Amino acid sequence: MLLVLGEEHRDHLQILTQVDSAVVGEFGRISIEFLRKGSNPKVYEGAARKLDVSSSTIQQAVDGLSYLLTESSKLMISEIDFQDSVLVLGFPEEINKILLQLYLDNRKEIRQILTELEPALPHYHNMEWRLDVQLASRSLRHQIKPTVTMKLNLKQNEELSTKVLQTDPATLLHLIQELEEALAEMKTNHCRRIVRNIK
Secondary structure: OOOOOOHHHHHHHHHHHHOOHHHHHHHHHHHHHHHHHOOOHHHHHHHHHHHOOOHHHHHHHHHHHHHHHHHHHHHOOOHHHHHHHHHOOOOOHHHHHHHHHHHHHHHHHHHHHHHHHOOOOOEEEEEEEEEEEEOOOOOOOOOOEEEEEEEEEEEEOOEEEEEEEEEOHHHHHHHHHHHHHHHHHHOOHHHHHHHHHHO
């Protein structure tokens, strides 16, 4: 499985082609520290003075490298797939080797960090549903009133909880449409940028 980087992340990583391989190793160290402890503007400013570039350029390079490492670790891509993913960036062979070693040395720790960052929210475990249709009542002889009843089982910290929801089909269809629109919105560049900054 190849990791496909967006144009923005590729642009952020381009500074690595302009620096020495020892500096790339330093960028890797800064990226791992960024994942462990969060952003440190003083480190960016110090690196910017040494390389004679702006601190925002350093921050973008660290963001790009952090993204490469976290996404690769999330997917647990193999050594060969990581090499192929980095190869398309056009880095010299020496930089590719440094990035591969950085990934191999830190992927378990990165996965652990990502696990700790996940909020402990209830998540889907199982669902049962039933469709009831009321055809008539004492006051109305010819009436059709459908109702969808859902029993939703959620899991949080190995504990199961149950929620019972009841709605009519029109409301259920509207809810499905809203959720599909929200999922489509999450795939836009704007939302990806926001989510990345939240992390």
